[in-house]
Amino acid sequence: MSQSQTSWDEQIPEQALTLPSRYFYDRTIFEAERDRIFMGAWHFGCHVNELSEPGAYVVRDIFDQSVILMRDKAGDIHGFHNVCQHRGNRLLNETRGVQKGLIRCAYHSWCYGQNGALKGAPRSQNIPTFNIDEHRIPPVRVQEFAGSVFFNLDSNAIDMETLFPDAEAAIRQSIPKMDEMKLVQEDDVIIPANWKVIMDNSIEGYHFQLSGPHHVDLASLIDFSEYNLVHKDNWWTYSAPANREAKSAYGVPVDSDIDASDFFNIGLWPHNTFYQFPYSKCMGTFMMIPLDEEHTILRFGYYTPYDELPEVSRAAIDWMNNDLGPEDIDLNISVQKGLHSLGYDQGRYMIDSERSNESEHLVLHFHRLVFRALHGINQSHQ
Ligand code: FES
Ligand SMILES: [Fe+2]
Numbered sequence: 001m002s003q004s005q006t007s008w009d010e011q012i013p014e015q016a017l018t019l020p021s022r023y024f025y026d027r028t029i030f031e032a033e034r035d036r037i038f039m040g041a042w043h044f045g046c047h048v049n050e051l052s053e054p055g056a057y058v059v060r061d062i063f064d065q066s067v068i069l070m071r072d073k074a075g076d077i078h079g080f081h082n083v084c085q086h087r088g089n090r091l092l093n094e095t096r097g098v099q100k101g102l103i104r105c106a107y108h109s110w111c112y113g114q115n116g117a118l119k120g121a122p123r124s125q126n127i128p129t130f131n132i133d134e135h136r137i138p139p140v141r142v143q144e145f146a147g148s149v150f151f152n153l154d155s156n157a158i159d160m161e162t163l164f165p166d167a168e169a170a171i172r173q174s175i176p177k178m179d180e181m182k183l184v185q186e187d188d189v190i191i192p193a194n195w196k197v198i199m200d201n202s203i204e205g206y207h208f209q210l211s212g213p214h215h216v217d218l219a220s221l222i223d224f225s226e227y228n229l230v231h232k233d234n235w236w237t238y239s240a241p242a243n244r245e246a247k248s249a250y251g252v253p254v255d256s257d258i259d260a261s262d263f264f265n266i267g268l269w270p271h272n273t274f275y276q277f278p279y280s281k282c283m284g285t286f287m288m289i290p291l292d293e294e295h296t297i298l299r300f301g302y303y304t305p306y307d308e309l310p311e312v313s314r315a316a317i318d319w320m321n322n323d324l325g326p327e328d329i330d331l332n333i334s335v336q337k338g339l340h341s342l343g344y345d346q347g348r349y350m351i352d353s354e355r356s357n358e359s360e361h362l363v364l365h366f367h368r369l370v371f372r373a374l375h376g377i378n379q380s381h382q
Helices: 005-009 027-036 167-174 195-202 213-221 311-338 361-375
Strands: 043-047 056-062 065-071 077-081 096-098 118-120 141-145 148-152 182-191 228-232 235-240 263-268 272-276 283-292 295-304
Touching: 005 361, 027 283, 027 361, 043 056, 043 065, 043 182, 065 148, 077 141, 167 235, 167 263, 182 311, 195 263, 195 283, 195 295, 195 311, 195 361, 213 311, 228 361, 235 361, 295 311
Parallel strands: none
Antiparallel strands: 043 148, 056 065, 056 096, 065 077, 141 148, 182 295, 228 235, 235 263, 263 272, 272 283, 283 295
16 A cells, blocks of 8 residues: 555545555455445345335345344234254245244254244253253344335444435435335345446446447436536445436337426445336345455345336336346456456545536545544545
């Protein structure tokens, strides 16, 4: 690193050099990110409507941890570790399902309720001092936020309203049907790139008109001159009005009954993104789930408020999966390779004083959040 740790953080944005390359492939730095960022982060689990009936569950894994999010008969949503309290067997192996009765461990049939409480253990009546109440599965903190269920492995984490003030209102304003959303599909892609490489790519518009053809298509669907990238400490938005001149969107003709909703994206530190493509009539989630320093699951979730998926939504989802997404993924893979080059360490953030639609100020903001979390620097408000 050519500057001291403190001076990197204090660079003038318009003159700033990027995080050194090793932040994107160094094992020690990745382990510090795991411990200091992700183990205390709020992770998007699912939309509330994915847990619409008693026993409905979603299983989410992060690193070597696996968490069950489940609704009980009383309607409450519980989070608990996906592990039997007898000898440690993993309990549920499907990502989604409905557990009608008790959760039965496949090893020795210890059975748990929908809140993680142990209900039965074969032969336990023969064991003196065995108290069934002492073997509840440890809970995982969950919070409902913007129609979604989030979980946090740190029971002392700051609650989401405090960490992301006004973010829920921003989501609801741009995605008014948030509460009505139902899962359409979820696609996981493992990308050989550091999670930050993927995030960096998603929070700047500099490459929109300069990289691949599908990015140019996206830029043509929005009023790009109004593309606005804003950060509020631990959350950020990048959004633009739809281009009202557009004749078609994702190969589907634009007619008067297609609602021209804005292009809207909101990021919640460190790795959760909700978005809405213009004209798409659907909502997407975009999650970066790190596997190691150079591999990341990119999880594309798609949600609709309609009973029948509109044609334009299907077209938008397919376009994201088959066209725009791969264009960005190819760039991310290529960047990850380039970061190892002996001919590169730090680049230059292209930040202009206007914080324009092509400025990379959000990338610097995001890197500062990472840097401060890693090095224990208190966040300043700017
Ligand atoms: S490990 Fe689950 S019942 Fe034995
Ligand atoms: Fe992109």
